[in-house]
Amino acid sequence: MGYTMPMTNATEHTICTNIKWLGRAHCGKCHIRHLMLFAGIPDSAFDKVLQPIDHHLFQPGTVIYEAGTQKQFIYSIRRGLVKLTHITEDGTYRIVRLLGPGTAIGLELLDDADSYHYTAVAIDQVDLCKIPIPTIRKLENLYPLLYERVALNLQEQLDLADQWIVTLGARTAKQRVAQLILFLHKNYPDKNGNFIMLNGEDMAAMLGIATETVSRVIAEFKRQKLLLKTHGKLYSHDDAGLREIAGLG
Amino acid sequence: MGYTMPMTNATEHTICTNIKWLGRAHCGKCHIRHLMLFAGIPDSAFDKVLQPIDHHLFQPGTVIYEAGTQKQFIYSIRRGLVKLTHITEDGTYRIVRLLGPGTAIGLELLDDADSYHYTAVAIDQVDLCKIPIPTIRKLENLYPLLYERVALNLQEQLDLADQWIVTLGARTAKQRVAQLILFLHKNYPDKNGNFIMLNGEDMAAMLGIATETVSRVIAEFKRQKLLLKTHGKLYSHDDAGLREIAGLG
DNA sequence: CGAGGGGTTGACGCCGATCAAAGCTGGTGG
DNA sequence: CCACCAGCTTTGATCGGCGTCAACCCCTCG
DSSP states (O other): OOOOOOGGEEEEEEEHHHHHEEEEEOGGTOOOOOTTTTTTTOOGGGOOSSSSSSSEEEEOEEEEOOOTTTEEEOOOEEEEEEEEEOHHHHHHEEEEEEOOOEEEEGGGGGOOOSSSSEEEEEOOEEEEEEEEEHHHHHHHHHHHHHHHHHHHHHHHHHHHHIIIIISSSSHHHHHHHHHHHHHHHHSSTTTSSSSOOOOOHHHHHHSSSOOOHHHHHHHHHHHHTTTEETOOOOEOOOHHHHHHHHHHO | OOOOSSSSSGGHHHHHHHSSSEOOOGGGOTTGGSTTTTTTHHHHHHGSSSOOOEEEOOOOOOOOEEOOOOEEEEEEEEOOEEEEEEEEETTOOOEEEETTTTTTEEEGGGTOSOSSSSSSESSSSSEEEEEEEEHHHHHHHHOHHHHHHHHHHHHHHHHHHIIIIIIIIIHHHHHHHHHHHHHHHHHSOOSSSSSOOOOHHHHHHTSSHHHHHHHHHHHHHHTTTTTEEEETTTTEOOHHHHHHTTTTO
């Protein structure tokens, strides 16, 4: 309730100037392409595309695209975390999905939709490739393998959404917060096995509970040494302890 | 809690004998194929498939497939409602998705998975086509259009899951039940604009609340004439009234 | 007609939403 | 380098909603 968008339409121009435009993407030389949407597509393919693929950087809290707007781009996340958000008419703010490197967002444009279904917001610094729809279409025709990549991406997001419903959508607040931490650690770990602690508002929006409740539970976990601050927003956790609380004994 | 599976492994043999096997499907003559996975695929294609597509009937409450089992079939729903269910280790029973005619289930087998992710159970009488994976593969190669049909199906299910998270996963019990009724009416209406009332346990499993709470809210809605029994499990509802309660003003 | 499985209703206690206020902390500018 | 400030986290107090246990009712089906 009473949630205000990080950056609204009114300031969209400001967003654009905030984005560091990094210029033409070099898919042929992309060292993480095996993780991305274009895995398996030969380097030569990118010479033939109709419209170029650009590479952008978004600062924490900035909007990547807004629900309902009609755009012509899919985004492939290279680095950072993106939240897909939704605000109900009565102001209720909910996060529908949290996505990291290797995931493509805005895929709904390939099917039924003529506009994005949710608003995508960068959580930390996000690094992504902006792919025009016609380019995808062209590559799909040339390399049917891309259809499978798209389907795989959709299937992964469906699995994520289902897991969300099952693990984060029911039971007590404490159990849900414990599940959320396990979820963050499992899906978006850093190289040292730590995870990025989100702010209270975002965790509340993921779990459908009040921010104060989140805070109380997190504070309790810290006191019980189930959570340890490593550096900045990075935390380590007691896996067994939290699994116990989450009801996975 | 304490939920018992409708039909467990132990009685799987019984299930099979319960299924009315209706024999070879006639995709070439299927009058609802334009709604199904194979929309747009020419009749002639079905002469070339490696393994036949069969047509089955499932009685209410029977298991179509079970989570974790390794099978080789996708199912395309022709008639009836199917629930995808999940039971947590501690016995918590949750419904992840409700699917009707035109939807394909078990698509996870096409990607990462080598087993079904959820258990699919018939809610009312369900009529579906059982499609072997190799048949799908073959048709995909011959008709890349099928890739798009699969992706569209996944996208629709993703939309459904997201909607689930947003509308059914938060706020008060009364608001959620109201949303659920609107959801049932919108997504699975019968020809007269009625909807199928689920049993309390299923509604509770969809919303993540107690069955008693569901019962209380539904009973209240009936008293307020927001719900009217039409026939059997079919009900009509006061759309404006429920939208008001749901917070859609 | 009888048994059984759901649905309904009541009583009670706890969890968590809400309102309010104080404590922290990272970032900014002097 | 320090002081300050805005926004976030933490904590408290209160109260309503809903989970839980239990009893009873009703409808269906054998």
